Amino acid sequence: MTQTADVAPPTTGRRSKAAARPGGGTHRLHRSEHRWALAFVAAPIIGFLLFTLYPIGFAVYASLTSWNGLGPMTFVGLENYVTLFQDEYFRIALYNTFFYMLGIPIGLALSLVLALALNRRIPGRTAFRAIYYVPVISSLAAIAIVWQFAYNGDFGLINQVLAWFGIDGPDWLQNTATVKPAIIIMAIWKGLGYSMLLYLAAIQGVPASLYEAAALDGANAWQRFRSITLPMVRPVTFFLVVTSIIAGSQIFTEINIMTPAGGPEFSSASVVWYIFRKAFKYQQMGYATTMAVVLGLLVFAITLIQFRINRRNDFSID
Amino acid sequence: MASTLMKPATPELATTPEKRRMGAAAQNRLGNVIVFLILAVGSLAMLAPLLWMFTTALKTKVEVFALPPVWIPDPPQWNTFVRMWSEAPIASGIMNSLIVALTVTVVGSVTSALAAFALAKMRLPYKNAIFLGLLTGLMVPYPTIMIPQFVMFSRLHWVDTLLPLIVPLLFGNIIMIFFLRQYLSSVPDSMIEAAKIDGASYLQIFRKMIMPMIRPAIAAQFILWFMAIWNDYLSPILYLNTPEKQTLQVVIANLNVEFATQRDYPLIMAASFVALLPILIVFLIFQRQIIESVALTGSKG
Numbered sequence: 001m002t003q004t005a006d007v008a009p010p011t012t013g014r015r016s017k018a019a020a021r022p023g024g025g026t027h028r029l030h031r032s033e034h035r036w037a038l039a040f041v042a043a044p045i046i047g048f049l050l051f052t053l054y055p056i057g058f059a060v061y062a063s064l065t066s067w068n069g070l071g072p073m074t075f076v077g078l079e080n081y082v083t084l085f086q087d088e089y090f091r092i093a094l095y096n097t098f099f100y101m102l103g104i105p106i107g108l109a110l111s112l113v114l115a116l117a118l119n120r121r122i123p124g125r126t127a128f129r130a131i132y133y134v135p136v137i138s139s140l141a142a143i144a145i146v147w148q149f150a151y152n153g154d155f156g157l158i159n160q161v162l163a164w165f166g167i168d169g170p171d172w173l174q175n176t177a178t179v180k181p182a183i184i185i186m187a188i189w190k191g192l193g194y195s196m197l198l199y200l201a202a203i204q205g206v207p208a209s210l211y212e213a214a215a216l217d218g219a220n221a222w223q224r225f226r227s228i229t230l231p232m233v234r235p236v237t238f239f240l241v242v243t244s245i246i247a248g249s250q251i252f253t254e255i256n257i258m259t260p261a262g263g264p265e266f267s268s269a270s271v272v273w274y275i276f277r278k279a280f281k282y283q284q285m286g287y288a289t290t291m292a293v294v295l296g297l298l299v300f301a302i303t304l305i306q307f308r309i310n311r312r313n314d315f316s317i318d
Numbered sequence: 319m320a321s322t323l324m325k326p327a328t329p330e331l332a333t334t335p336e337k338r339r340m341g342a343a344a345q346n347r348l349g350n351v352i353v354f355l356i357l358a359v360g361s362l363a364m365l366a367p368l369l370w371m372f373t374t375a376l377k378t379k380v381e382v383f384a385l386p387p388v389w390i391p392d393p394p395q396w397n398t399f400v401r402m403w404s405e406a407p408i409a410s411g412i413m414n415s416l417i418v419a420l421t422v423t424v425v426g427s428v429t430s431a432l433a434a435f436a437l438a439k440m441r442l443p444y445k446n447a448i449f450l451g452l453l454t455g456l457m458v459p460y461p462t463i464m465i466p467q468f469v470m471f472s473r474l475h476w477v478d479t480l481l482p483l484i485v486p487l488l489f490g491n492i493i494m495i496f497f498l499r500q501y502l503s504s505v506p507d508s509m510i511e512a513a514k515i516d517g518a519s520y521l522q523i524f525r526k527m528i529m530p531m532i533r534p535a536i537a538a539q540f541i542l543w544f545m546a547i548w549n550d551y552l553s554p555i556l557y558l559n560t561p562e563k564q565t566l567q568v569v570i571a572n573l574n575v576e577f578a579t580q581r582d583y584p585l586i587m588a589a590s591f592v593a594l595l596p597i598l599i600v601f602l603i604f605q606r607q608i609i610e611s612v613a614l615t616g617s618k619g
Contacts (some may be wrong), residue, residue, distance in 0.1 A: 033441045036520040040436035043429040044452055048488025052455045053465035063468065069469060079381040114360070117353045124354075130605055134368065137601045137608075139549040141567040142590035144575045146371040149583060157370045160387045189364070194612070201613035250459050253551045257571055272461045272552075280556065289465050296462035300388050303457045 007049070010039040023314055050298050056296075063293045067286035069279070080290035090291060092266050093274040096180060100251055100270065104244045108237065115199035116229070133193035143299070144257035147186045148173065151258070173259055183268060195240050202233040242306045246294035246299055252276065271295055368594075375399065375588035382583045390513060397587045406577075407561045408589055411569035412596075418480050419547040422487040423540055429490040431536060434498030435528050439510055440520070443518075449499070452492050460552065468556055482557045483565070485496050487547070494539045497614075501535040502528070538611030541604055545597050 063080055065073040075077065085088055109251035114132065118125050150157040153171025162169040172182040206228065214224045252272040255262070261271035262277070269277075271291065376394035436442060437449050471482040505528075513523050543601055546559060551567045558564040561572070570589045577586050601608060 030441055033520070034443065037436040037445075038435045040432040040440070040520075040524075041442070041448060043488075044342070044433045044490040044492065044495060045448065047486060048452055048455050048492075051486040051489070052458055052463060053469060055463035055470070056458065058349050058466035058469070059462060069472075114357075117357055120350055120353055122350045122357070128357050128361060129609065130602075132364055133609065134598065134601070135364060137545055138368070138441050138594045139551075139567055139590075139597065142371075142550070142594045145570060145590045146367050147585060149374070149587070150367055150370065154412075154525075155383050157367065161606075171472045189367075192364075197612055198615075199607060217508070225523070226523035246459070250461055252461070256552075256555075257574065260575065275461055275465075276552075279468075282519035285465055285469070292462045292465060296459055298460075299459045300457055 012030070032130075058291050059293055061298070062226060063290040065286045067289075068250075068283045069285035070283075073286065076286075080214060080287050081294075083287065084294065086292055089266060089269070089274060090271075093269045093271045097249060097251060097270045099180050100184060100187065101245060101248045103188050104241065104248060106184075107188040107191055107244075108195055108240055110188065111195035112233070112237075114196045114201050115203055116190065118196070118200055119203050119231055129197070134194055135190045136193040138190075140253045141257060143190055144254040147254075148258040151182050153302065173268075174264055176264050179263045179268045183258065185256060187251075191244075195244075198236050198240060201231055202236040205227060206232045238306075238309070242302065245302055247300070249299055360382065367466065368591075371587045371591050373590055375584050377584050379581060379584060383581070394510055395584060398584045399592075402588050402592070403583050405585060406573050406589055407564070408566070408567055408592060410562045411566035412592075414480060414564060415548055415566040418483045419544050421484050422547055423544045425488045426491050426543070427494065427536055427540055430494040430539075431498055431529065431532060433490055433523060434495045434502060434532075435524050437495065438499040438502035439528075446449065452495065455492055460532055461577065462474050464553070464556060471557070477557055478559050478563055479557075480563070480565075483550075483553055491539075491543060494536075497539055498535055501532055507533060534607075538614075541600065541608055542611060544602070548597055569593075587616075 017310065062073065064075060064077060066076045066079070067073040118129055118132075122128075149155075151172035153159060153169070156169075156172070158172065161167035170178050172178045210228050211224055214228060218226070250272050251270045255268055255270050255273045256276070259268040262273060272295070275288050275291045276293070278284045278291070294308075338458060373389065375398050376393040376396065377388060378395055381388040381391055394473050439443060442448070467482070467486070468477075471477060474481075476485075509527070510523060513527060518526070548563075549567065551571065554565045554568045555571070558568055561569065564572070570586070570593045573589050574586050577583075
């Protein structure tokens with residue numbers, strides 16, 4: 001998603017253009033090369049035009065219409081957008097979606113600690129690394145199903161374990177106060193291994209000489225962490241924050257499986273869940289597309305901000 | 319740890335700094351023990367929901383709701399893993415998921431590799447503009463385009479078939495193109511020029527030279543892509559209505575709704591366990607490659 005960051009090495013293109021110029025004799029050969037190259041990239045270009053660009057254009061137009069998906073599209077101008085900003089449900093869904101993102105900093109802090117722990121010479125670290133990564137590769141649908149049951153107030157794993165410590169847990173997913181935290185906890189559990197892995201790779205890339213020099217200067221472990229590890233893993237933190245926000249803005253599967261009705265009093269509904277519902281349950285395709293366009297703009301804005309900050313800090317991690 | 323071995327070699331240096339280092343080593347070892355214990359408890363928390371999923375599958379319907387809870391069912395109801403095949407469309411779900419994931423990854427990897435070859439090593443006007451244009455596609459969230467796509471495919475009467483899940487992805491995967499292009503950029507141009515002078519066509523160069531070279535990179539991306547498609551849930555639920563046509567993730571999600579009313583949690587858990595088992599096995603086999611390619615994803619971000 002955000003791999004776009006510091007790509008665009010302009011050198012190759014310039015070199016090939018320069019090489020194409022001298023010597024008119026090779027011109028025909030180059031034309032044939034152009035044709036072959038175009039044929040090779042044709043598939044992704046066609047795919048992009050057909051399944052990304054055209055749908056975007058269509059979405060923008062559909063967002064200006066009243067439409068049930070089957071019948072004619074009636075142009076209504078910005079009416080859907082006006083409705084959207086007065087739609088209490090959309091506001092709640094947006095609030096919930098941002099609320100879920102509170103899990104991002106918690107997850108990142110935990111995974112950094114985990115990566116530091118796994119960076120030590122301890123027995124079984126490969127096994128640990130694999131175990132913490134298992135939830136990442138597991139099917140989200142299956143995970144959501146088992147966690148939904150685990151959050152059951154009477155028979156769920158969570159409350160059964162809490163009972164050992166004398167805690168009488170709530171009925172997590174039926175309670176407006178606990179349903180969002182419950183989903184956050186699950187999401188952290190699921191994503192921990194991924195960010196841990198990226199942090200671990202970054203930490204292992206830090207030159208040992210930096211730590212040795214700091215140790216000679218008498219820096220203690222905390223100081224070494226603050227002034228070496230933390231700045232060195234910043235690009236990864238940045239990458240993870242942005243990708244997590246983009247992914248978080250599209251949270252759907254766990255909501256739809258764990259709380260099929262959007263939770264008590266709509267308290268777990270996310271934006272994509274609401275779009276899905278409006279489009280495919282109530283056939284309000286025009287209005288749903290409006291929300292989808294707003295979501296797309298939101299993600300686009302986040303990506304742009306990333307580009308800006310990326311350029312300012314001049315990260316070069318190649 | 320290394321400093322313990324050094325101690326006898328330098329007896330006269332065993333002054334305060336040396337002692338301090340010894341102390342640090344001992345402290346380090348104690349720290350490692352504590353870290354190990356914390357990691358072990360953490361691993362338990364990571365695996366507990368999955369283990370519980372498995373043990374619940376082996377319980378009777380009554381044991382699931384027993385208080386105090388039954389942790390290890392006795393006797394284990396292995397029958398759950400037998401009866402689920404006839405009580406739910408799990409076999410067709412596996413089949414459909416395999417058809418989608420394999421078609422997409424096999425064909426899509428070839429189209430991606432061809433495009434990566436052209437973008438990395440061939441002369442083409444506006445090459446970088448094309449590449450950047452394709453990359454912008456990554457910024458578009460699927461929910462934004464899912465409704466127009468759905469309308470497109472429903473006009474083609476592709477709803478309730480696997481085609482909408484397969485066809486758009488056959489055109490290549492930009493993430494894969496990105497990594498293969500990166501990988502190919504280290505290949506010297508002179509090698510390809512030499513092959514051209516020898517009269518090889520571009521397809522031959524691709525087949526005989528490029529493909530063998532980028533095979534490890536393709537394999538890593540292939541696995542990640544396969545897992546992503548196998549685990550996909552949003553696009554399959556848009557298109558697939560008939561139970562026998564659904565992919566495995568949709569099948570288990572529907573089981574979850576349907577069988578919960580019958581309180582048949584063992585069946586739900588057994589089916590969910592089966593849904594994540596293939597990927598779990600793939601992960602355990604290709605653990606090193608997967609972990610390495612994921613770590614690479616981050617560092618190239």
